[in-house]
Amino acid sequence: MARQELLRSVFDQSLPRRSASQRKLRSEAMSRHLISNVSQDRVKINARDRVFVLTGAGISAESGLKTFRDGNGLWAGYRVETVATPEGWDANPELVWQFYSERRRESQASHPNAAHYALAELEDKIGDHLFLCTQNVDDLHERGGSRNMVHMHGELFKSRCEADCGAPVIEDRNGYRSLCEIPLCACGARLRPHIVWFGEIPLQMARIQHEIDCCSILLVVGTSGAVHPAASFVHWANMRAASPARTYYVGPEKPLNANAFTQIILGKAGEKLPGLFNLL
Ligand SMILES: NC(=O)c1ccc[n+]([C@@H]2O[C@H](COP(=O)([O-])OP(=O)(O)OC[C@H]3O[C@@H](n4cnc5c(N)ncnc54)[C@H](O)[C@@H]3O)[C@@H](O)[C@H]2O)c1
Numbered sequence: 346m347a348r349q350e351l352l353r354s355v356f357d358q359s360l361p362r363r364s365a366s367q368r369k370l371r372s373e374a375m376s377r378h379l380i381s382n383v384s385q386d387r388v389k390i391n392a393r394d395r396v397f398v399l400t401g402a403g404i405s406a407e408s409g410l411k412t413f414r415d416g417n418g419l420w421a422g423y424r425v426e427t428v429a430t431p432e433g434w435d436a437n438p439e440l441v442w443q444f445y446s447e448r449r450r451e452s453q454a455s456h457p458n459a460a461h462y463a464l465a466e467l468e469d470k471i472g473d474h475l476f477l478c479t480q481n482v483d484d485l486h487e488r489g490g491s492r493n494m495v496h497m498h499g500e501l502f503k504s505r506c507e508a509d510c511g512a513p514v515i516e517d518r519n520g521y522r523s524l525c526e527i528p529l530c531a532c533g534a535r536l537r538p539h540i541v542w543f544g545e546i547p548l549q550m551a552r553i554q555h556e557i558d559c560c561s562i563l564l565v566v567g568t569s570g571a572v573h574p575a576a577s578f579v580h581w582a583n584m585r586a587a588s589p590a591r592t593y594y595v596g597p598e599k600p601l602n603a604n605a606f607t608q609i610i611l612g613k614a615g616e617k618l619p620g621l622f623n624l625l
């Protein structure tokens with residue numbers, strides 16, 4: 346059996362819980378990159394290691410979703426202050442919903458790439474020794490098969506009451522283009538995207554802090570190191586005097602906090618993550 350076929354069959358056999366279509370998409374995406382990665386340094390993971398993964402917009406770039414550093418502070422052509430802040434919402438909720446409706450459409454039309462699949466594959470092998478924290482609001486990690494994960498900046502396909510009246514967050518895949526289309530909560534306030542905007546507090550921080558405290562390997566993928574608190578996670582992992590974690594960054598350019606990492610692996614996530622992990 347050719348090496349590539351052999352590797353592909355190993356990947357497929359290790360995925361009993363995935364659907365046939367998920368396996369096919371992933372197998373195609375991974376086979377494009379297997380051969381080019383065999384000679385790179387690998388991240389060694391033993392049975393006692395706990396891996397904390399932080400991802401940012403860069404991991405979805407190869408799926409066709411724009412990061413906002415690419416656009417000099419613009420996200421898909423919009424000024425971030427107008428669409429991703431509470432002030433932007435107060436000033437123009439219609440524009441905010443137009444923006445997130447477009448992001449919903451774009452995300453639904455995109456597919457997970459080899460990097461999303463590589464992280465799901467690692468989780469299949471090490472189970473709850475992997476914890477994934479994403480800053481992304483898209484659902485490409487879930488569609489790639491990740492399970493033990495949190496969206497610290499919220500989720501594109503959920504909406505909630507703008508007045509925080511206590512009504513539950515709802516699943517919502519709709520698009521809203523005009524003010525009169527925006528649905529109202531039972532309390533009379535508008536529904537807003539379930540997104541953590543700039544100036545708001547990220548979600549699940551206690552759990553994230555706990556997972557960083559427990560991890561022995563911290564892997565950061567595709568984030569500029571400019572948005573806090575996520576940019577501080579590598580420092581939190583380094584500050585544990587008893588057992589600092591081994592820390593890795595994967596992306597095509599050095600992040601702002603590059604000096605804090607044990608190792609920087611320069612390259613696109615979809616090319617570097619498949620084949621990166623060496624399970625001991
Ligand atoms: N897909 C999404 O959900 C999405 C998209 C844009 C912005 N955002 C939000 O905006 C914030 C932006 O912060 P951020 O640091 O995540 O993104 P960012 O836009 O600030 O930075 C993107 C980073 O990705 C890197 N990158 C580009 N292509 C890559 C590739 N192929 N592989 C790996 N890395 C690549 C860039 O070098 C850069 O460092 C996040 O909080 C996020 O919530 C989300």
Ligand SMILES: [Zn+2]
Pocket residue numbers: 506507508509510511512530531532533534
């Ligand atoms: Zn309400």
